[in-house]
Each structure stands twice: as C-alpha cells, then as structure tokens.
Amino acid sequence: MLNRSLLLKFLSAFIVFGAWEIAGHIPVSYAFPTFIESMKALAEMTFDGRLYAAYVETLKPLAIGIAISAVVGITVGLWTGLNNWFDWLFSPIFIVMQAAPLAALIPLLVMVYGIGLTSKVFVVCIMAMPVIVLNTAGAVRNTPSSLIEMGKSFQASRLEVVTKIIIPAASPVIFSGLRLGISAGFIGAILSELKITPTGVGDIITFSRSIADYASMYAAIFSIIVLAVLFLNLLEKIENYLFEGNVRGYASD
Amino acid sequence: MDMLQTNVQTEITTAAQADIAVSVSNVSKNYGDVEALRDLSLEFPRGQLTSLLGPSGCGKTTLLKIIAGLLDPTSGDVLVDGKAVTGPGPDRAFVFQDFALLPWASVMRNVAFGLELRGVAKSEREAIAEKYIANVGLSGFEKSYPHELSGGMRQRVGLARALSVDADVLLMDEPFSAVDEQTRRKFQEDLLSLVANENKTFIFVTHSIEEAVYVSDQIAILLPRPSRVSDIIRPTGLREKDMLTIRRDPEYLDIVDEIWASLRSYVE
Ligand SMILES: Nc1ncnc2c1ncn2[C@@H]1O[C@H](COP(=O)(O)OP(=O)(O)OP(=O)(O)O)[C@@H](O)[C@H]1O
Ligand SMILES: [Mg+2]
Numbered sequence: 001m002l003n004r005s006l007l008l009k010f011l012s013a014f015i016v017f018g019a020w021e022i023a024g025h026i027p028v029s030y031a032f033p034t035f036i037e038s039m040k041a042l043a044e045m046t047f048d049g050r051l052y053a054a055y056v057e058t059l060k061p062l063a064i065g066i067a068i069s070a071v072v073g074i075t076v077g078l079w080t081g082l083n084n085w086f087d088w089l090f091s092p093i094f095i096v097m098q099a100a101p102l103a104a105l106i107p108l109l110v111m112v113y114g115i116g117l118t119s120k121v122f123v124v125c126i127m128a129m130p131v132i133v134l135n136t137a138g139a140v141r142n143t144p145s146s147l148i149e150m151g152k153s154f155q156a157s158r159l160e161v162v163t164k165i166i167i168p169a170a171s172p173v174i175f176s177g178l179r180l181g182i183s184a185g186f187i188g189a190i191l192s193e194l195k196i197t198p199t200g201v202g203d204i205i206t207f208s209r210s211i212a213d214y215a216s217m218y219a220a221i222f223s224i225i226v227l228a229v230l231f232l233n234l235l236e237k238i239e240n241y242l243f244e245g246n247v248r249g250y251a252s253d
Numbered sequence: 254m255d256m257l258q259t260n261v262q263t264e265i266t267t268a269a270q271a272d273i274a275v276s277v278s279n280v281s282k283n284y285g286d287v288e289a290l291r292d293l294s295l296e297f298p299r300g301q302l303t304s305l306l307g308p309s310g311c312g313k314t315t316l317l318k319i320i321a322g323l324l325d326p327t328s329g330d331v332l333v334d335g336k337a338v339t340g341p342g343p344d345r346a347f348v349f350q351d352f353a354l355l356p357w358a359s360v361m362r363n364v365a366f367g368l369e370l371r372g373v374a375k376s377e378r379e380a381i382a383e384k385y386i387a388n389v390g391l392s393g394f395e396k397s398y399p400h401e402l403s404g405g406m407r408q409r410v411g412l413a414r415a416l417s418v419d420a421d422v423l424l425m426d427e428p429f430s431a432v433d434e435q436t437r438r439k440f441q442e443d444l445l446s447l448v449a450n451e452n453k454t455f456i457f458v459t460h461s462i463e464e465a466v467y468v469s470d471q472i473a474i475l476l477p478r479p480s481r482v483s484d485i486i487r488p489t490g491l492r493e494k495d496m497l498t499i500r501r502d503p504e505y506l507d508i509v510d511e512i513w514a515s516l517r518s519y520v521e
Contacts, residue, residue, distance in 0.1 A: 146349055146351050146353040147353055147355065149318075149347075149349075149353070150347070150349060150353035151370065152323055152341055153322075153323060153341045153345070153346070153347040154341070154346070154367040154370045154371065154418065155340075155341050155342070155370060155371065160370060164369075164370075165355070168357050169355075169356075169357075171357070243357040244398070
C-alpha cells in the first residue's frame with residue numbers, strides 16, 4: 001500500500017519533471033530553462049554556499065512569522081471559538097485581513113516599520129494568520145455537542161472539556177488551517193523579499209533575473225517549493241502521531 | 254394466576270415505595286416558547302429498569318438530560334438518592350444514542366475516559382476498563398479505534414464506559430436505535446441479564462413498544478408535548494419468565510396491544 005503510493009508519487013514527479021524538460025527544449029520561452037539546467041544551477045548554488053546563505057536570511061522572517069502565526073493564531077482562534085464576545089471582537093479583523101490585498105499594504109508597513117525584519121515578519125503573519133484563526137475558531141464551534149455533553153456527564157471541568165475534547169476534536173481542521181497558513185507564509189516570505197528589500201532567496205530570484213541567469217532563478221523557486229512541501233509533510237507526520245484515530249475517524253463516520 | 258400476579262405486583266409496589274432511587278417531581282421544561290415538559294412527576298424504583306416510552310419529540314431525551322444534570326428544569330425537582338440534582342454527578346452515567354465516542358482515542362481510552370475525568374490513576378483505570386471491555390465482549394479490541402468497529406461494537410464501548418464508573422443509575426437514551434435488528438435483540442437480552450446481575454437502576458428511553466415491554470420492570474408512557482406521564486405499566490409477570498420465550502407469551506402480547514391502544518390516538 002505504502003509502496004504503491006510512493007511509486008505513484010515518483011511517477012507524478014517524473015511526469016512533471018519530464019514535461020518541464022521537454023518544454024525547456026522546445027523552448028516554450030526564451031526565459032525558460034530545462035529541468036536539467038535548473039538542477040545543475042541548483043547543485044552549483046548549493047555547493048558554493050549561496051543557497052545556504054540565502055536561506056539563513058529567508059528563513060528568519062519565515063520561521064518567526066510562522067511561529068507567531070501558529071501560536072497567536074491558534075490561541076486567538078480557540079478564544080474566538082469558545083467565547084461569543086471574543087468572536088464578535090476578533091473575527092471581523094481576521095476576515096478583513098484575509099481579504100486585504102497584501103501588495104497594497106506593503107508600502108504602508110514599510111512606512112511604519114521600515115525595511116527590516118519586522119516588516120517582513122508582518123507580511124508573513126498577515127498571510128498566514130487569518131486562515132489559522134478562522135479555521136481554528138470554526139472547528140471549535142463545530143465540536144459535536146454530544147461529545148461535550150458526554151464529558152460533562154462524567155463531570156469534566158471546563159478546562160478538561162477544552163483540552164480533552166474540544167481541541168482534539170478540532171485538531172484535523174486546525175491542522176488543515178496550519179497547512180494553508182504555512183503555505184501562505186512561504187508565499188509571504190518570498191513576496192516580502194521581492195517587494196521590500198531583496199534578501200535571501202528573493203535576492204537570488206531578482207538578481208538572476210536581472211542578469212538573465214534563468215536557470216538559477218528557477219532553481220531558487222524550485223528549492224523553496226521543495227522546502228514548503230517537505231515542511232508540510234513533516235506537519236502531517238506530527239498530526240498523525242498526535243491524533244492517530246482522527247486520521248480516518250472522521251472520514252468514515 | 255391472576256391472584257398471584259396481583260400479589261406480586263402489590264409486593265413490588267410497596268418495596269418500590271420504600272426504595273426509590275430517582276424521583277422526579279413536578280418538572281417543567283420550556284425551550285423558549287416550546288413547552289417540552291409540563292408538571293411531570295415520576296418515580297424510579299432502585300434496581301429496576303424503567304422505560305420512558307412515547308412518540309418522537311415528546312420530551313424523552315429532555316427528561317433524561319434533566320435527570321443527568323445536563324439540563325436545568327424550568328421548574329420542579331429531581332432527587333437522586335434523596336439529594337437534589339444540581340448537575341452531573343458520580344451517581345449517574347449516561348449512554349448516548351449516537352455513542353459519543355472520541356474518534357481519536359482507542360477503545361481502551363474511550364472506556365476508561367469516564368474514570369480519567371474522575372481522576373483515577375492510569376494503571377488502575379485501565380485495569381477496570383479491561384474488565385468491562387471483556388464484560389461487553391470486546392476483548393482483543395482494546396487498541397482499535399471507533400472507526401474500525403461496527404455500530405453495535407461502538408455502542409458496547411459506550412456501555413462499557415458507562416458501566417466502568419460504577420454509577421448507581423444508568424441513563425440510556427435510545428441506546429439500541431442505531432444498530433441492526435439482530436444486534437438489537439442480543440443487546441436486549443444482555444440488558445436483561447445486566448439488570449438482573451448488577452444492582453443498578455436503569456432509565457431507558459425507547460420509542461419501540463416491543464422493546465419497552467421486553468426489557469422493562471416499569472414503563473412510563475409519555476404523551477406528546479407538553480409531555481406528562483399518561484400511564485405507568487408494570488409487566489411484572491414477564492420478569493420471571495425465560496427471556497427466550499417472552500415474545501411468545503400471551504401477557505407480553507396483551508401488554509404490547511394495550512400500550513398501542515392507548516398511544517394510537519396520539520399518532521396522526
Ligand atoms: N435545544 C432545544 N431548543 C429548542 N427546542 C428543543 C430543544 N431540544 C428539544 N427541543 C424540543 O423539545 C421537544 C422534546 O425534545 P426531545 O429531544 O426531548 O424529544 P424526544 O422525545 O427525545 O424525541 P426523539 O424520540 O425524537 O428523540 C421537541 O419538540 C423539540 O423540538
Ligand atoms: Mg430523543
């Protein structure tokens with residue numbers, strides 16, 4: 001079973017990369033390198049240390065932003081889901097945040113917080129936090145009422161109802177919010193490097209484009225996608241480990 | 254035969270009066286404008302199974318939740334062992350119609366969950382849970398998750414959870430309505446042995462007349478909203494009989510007919 005899904009993953013990767021390679025040879029566009037060229041550029045950047053240095057820069061706002069978004073997002077989401085008053089207070093903020101055109105906000109952020117790390121962390125948070133908050137709050141509100149009654153009937157305290165019933169019951173949706181939030185956070189991190197000041201991976205992308213080194217540009221884009229996918233897979237592993245029965249429990253009921 | 258039966262009935266009635274586990278007096282419950290229960294009074298004798306029987310929407314679940322302490326009555330009192338109910342307590346355990354199992358927890362953790370909430374240490378509560386898992390016939394499934402079990406097995410988990418906290422009163426809200434007919438009959442037989450062997454008071458909600466007559470010591474017939482008790486029937490004679498032949502017994506058939514006759518005018 002596992003082997004088959006692994007095989008399918010390889011197959012789909014092979015098809016995508018094969019299509020990329022062929023498209024690069026046609027060529028689709030002057031500025032579109034082949035897969036192999038891009039991988040060569042990627043290897044080169046990895047070995048001369050440029051990629052590493054770039055990620056040290058890029059991961060800073062990304063990691064800080066995602067950590068803040070996850071902690072604050074889940075906490076605020078829990079509060080808004082559990083308490084109508086908080087819901088009334090906070091939900092509109094995050095709904096507006098989710099709908100706001102980020103590119104238009106960036107100049108405003110730069111004006112207030114400068115071009116340093118703070119602004120970039122903000123961009124990551126604005127991208128990542130709303131979906132985490134809204135998913136968490138929605139999941140908490142949708143906890144099956146019979147589970148809560150069950151807890152109460154066995155004299156659970158309010159805290160126990162929250163920690164032993166509501167949070168685990170909400171966890172699949174909280175985790176899916178986290179996944180969406182983190183993907184958005186990656187977009188935010190790159191966007192901030194392209195729009196605020198070119199540093200890290202954003203710098204490689206901007207710089208390679210300016211000197212028409214398209215292979216390096218695609219290599220940098222490719223590396224960030226790979227990193228995002230690996231990170232999301234890791235998150236899934238953590239979720240499976242923490243809430244084993246949940247994984248198929250809801251799907252089959 | 255008739256004489257004998259009347260004697261038995263009087264005897265039990267006097268015994269019951271002396272030993273009432275749960276008593277509901279003048280309870281009313283309104284949900285906003287909806288009057289679910291009006292001035293309902295009913296007594297539940299200790300060690301017996303009382304069914305609440307009535308058409309859908311007549312307030313059976315509402316009454317059960319009020320006894321459980323999960324809902325507050327608009328007026329009236331519920332006494333369990335002479336003490337007024339103000340909330341859920343260790344003397345009552347609930348079996349849910351939809352099982353209410355934690356999907357992320359194994360059978361073992363689900364069964365032990367009531368004890369976990371009551372602060373019993375892990376090794377101790379697992380030993381107790383183990384015993385009740387075996388009692389309901391689920392040995393070997395301790396590590397399974399609810400989604401890996403059939404509906405009937407899930408309800409056995411719910412039952413084991415309620416039994417393991419060793420409450421005096423078991424509140425069961427249509428526990429067998431989500432399982433198939435064969436499993437349901439097996440459950441009914443198991444329930445009869447449970448009532449006979451455990452010294453617990455069972456309050457059992459059902460909308461099946463046959464089921465109520467088959468398992469009950471006392472059947473309270475509730476009429477549609479606003480609900481009150483219209484009749485109390487005690488199929489006393491049936492309890493001495495072999496559970497395998499009850500369904501052929503003339504007394505069983507008579508009581509089923511009698512209940513249907515009194516209910517049919519309320520069902521449109
Ligand atoms: N939370 C609620 N808010 C408003 N009305 C309610 C609520 N719960 C129940 N009711 C109403 O109270 C009445 C009794 O409901 P209850 O669930 O106790 O009936 P029931 O006898 O258990 O029915 P069933 O056999 O279908 O389970 C129903 O008419 C229902 O519409
Ligand atoms: Mg009901």
